Amino acid sequence: MRLALAQFNPIVGDIAGNAEKIAGLARTARDAGADVLVTPELALTGYSPEDLLLRPAFYQAVHVALDKLMEIDGITLVIGHPVQHGNERFNAATVIRDGNILGEYHKMRLPNEEVFDEVRYFSPGAAPLVFTQGDSKVGVLICEDIWGPEPAAAAQDAGADVLVVLNASPFHREKTVVRTQECRWRVEETGLPVAYVNLIGGQDELIFDGGSFAVARDGTIAAQLPQFAERLAYLDVENGDFRPADITPLPDPVEAAYRALVLGVRDYIGKNGFPGVLLGLSGGIDSALTLAIAVDALGADRVHAVMMPSRYTADISVDDSRDMVRRLGIKYDEIAIWPMYESFMAALTPLFGDRPADATEENLQSRIRGVLLMALSNKSGKLVLTTGNKSEMTTGYATLYGDMAGGFAVLRDVAKTLVYELAEWRNLQGEVIPRRIIDRAPSAELRPDQLDQDSLPPYDVLDAIMAEYVEMNRSLEDIVDLGYQATDVDKVTRLLKINEYKRRQAPIGPRITHRAFGKDWRYPITNRFS
Incomplete structure (x- = not known):
């Protein structure tokens, strides 16, 4: 089986345009001999549509786009999109081949921290999805599902021998290491290789960096796509594992x-x-x-x-x-x-x-x-x-x-x-x-x-205190215990509060740490907690 990993840059709400892009990638992958094209999470709509997900017309447009993609033959498509069934909405992936729907998977673990607010929009899924492609049985997961053992284990129990994970995982400076480690833990637990396909592009404050990769059954990196660039890459599965593919070196943190x-x-x-x-x-x-x-x-x-x-x-x-x-x-x-x-x-x-x-x-x-x-x-x-x-x-x-x-x-x-x-x-x-x-x-x-510096502590001190208080949620006492002067800690945190x-009222800007002001930081203006 040959997988095609579609690391591409959608536009939120441009459902027809995103579908056309997916169709072009599918045809290119089919012509290159790929059996399966895997797209990122919510690839049809872009991530995150936020309250567009509350509008019935949004799902109607998704349905029309999926119908168009069903016209593509000769390759299996794993497409990320939202879906509504009755009064419930799901973060879904639909598997399509030659005009037939092979299955629809609903994301099981819904993140509701940092910049994520999926519990507001979606219900959690309850069942695994495994589809057959040639001699392989492919289990489908979506993003947060790989950050805990249960969904991968459920796919394994359903017969999967390969896992593909659709992701819209936003960038911060420590994220790459964390993603890789989570996937290695799932490989160690299940013995199954994991292909991790991530979105790329800027969406308001969020930046999706791509950096898609694959982890072989022995925990080694079998493929690594570049960060911050669109890429269609191929990954061959033989005897239940990935053959080594191209590995693009990742940039240093700066x-x-x-x-x-x-x-x-x-x-x-x-x-x-x-x-x-x-x-x-x-x-x-x-x-x-x-x-x-x-x-x-x-x-x-x-x-x-x-x-x-x-x-x-x-x-x-x-x-x-x-x-x-x-x-x-x-x-x-x-x-x-x-x-x-x-x-x-x-x-x-x-x-x-x-x-x-x-x-x-x-x-x-x-x-x-x-x-x-x-x-x-x-x-x-x-x-x-x-x-x-x-x-x-x-x-x-x-x-x-x-x-x-x-x-x-x-x-x-x-x-x-x-x-x-x-x-x-x-x-x-x-x-x-x-x-x-x-x-x-x-x-x-x-x-x-x-x-x-007439008005502020030295920037190396200020920034360290800021990181401990804003990004690590440490108390003033804990920060002082780390060796910072109490007067500097008091001044920085007082200024932060007032x-x-x-x-x-400030404009939005790109998020590059795991806790930025904006979606990550929701503190009351009127606030007497010290």
Whole structure:
């Protein structure tokens, strides 16, 4: 038996388009001698359709698409899709060959943690599905089913000698190792080889990285598909095991994070039909990295950067920004904001009275920049990319309706320390970020001689505390016990709490850790728990 693993990039809700893509992959696989094409989880609809799954018309469109796919002959199709039977909905896989339905499997284990909310939409399945292809008996599982022993054991008891798993497993930086280990445990328990087929593409905050693979009966990797690229790969089954196939080396964690961000930007802009992007360039590392990612995702011709200096903007910030845009060859403009700032202050000073200058005046500069970028966005149709990182989102070191104004926050889940690692990695591929931008101490440049560390703990300390509290759910006491200063822990967690209202109003951005602000993080704004 020859399996074809279809690692492809669907668009949520484009059911006819996704079906057409599956049909093309099926014909290509059939012509290459494949007996079975395995698609990812919910391949027909994309993952996750969220509340589209509550609409009857959605299932009608799925039914029409499945009817079209039944016209394909000469190859067995294992297609992921949602299905509704009476008042129940299921995350399903249908096995089709030559116009006949060989079986319909319903996912047994429904994830309901992190970014997953499947219990809201689906009922769990209760029965295994095993179909015969030549001399092989193929058991079908869906994603979370492989993360526990029962569904694989049920397929084994039903006679399976090979397992195929349809997945929509979103990326985070530790995910690849975890997936492989889970599959190895199932192989060890059942003695059956496992083919794991994963989705690829960006869907709002989520990034699906592909990286499909197969584990042979001895626990070795028999095949490895690339991450962050569509691929149709073939896997031969002989004597109940996989023959060794192509193994694509996986990127290191920093490269994987960078490529995930590029894919997230490319698909968010492309799938939503924006002609390009705008961003404010400051001469700092966050906007420089965002610009590099945008150009790598979309090409220089679809990126427009705007420098908006004030009297506090250092000359080297302007010089470095000009240097970077020359290297990248993008559209670039400069708009001086100080005349606008003075007009605002002339109107506001009588109302401010004799109150001393504070963050109000700093935020006003940022909000002027936000207004300018949004005006250019309205006029051009391009989406504004915001440039704030996860460390700033944690502590509220960002201006609501200022530098937070935009449509997609590229670095929303990227800690400041990782920002530097990503910049260094990108420059190793060809230096696009001027060295001085990386080496300079970070500053918002909203008042004289301002540095980030005047207001925040050192970023290596801040990011470590953030990771322990946000991503690991550790208490303040536990974090102090790890060796961090109580004053730093108190400050970071206090800032985190009081700035929840800001994060609720921030644009979405790609998720690259196992707990990002957004779907993963649901904390009450009005909250007195300490």
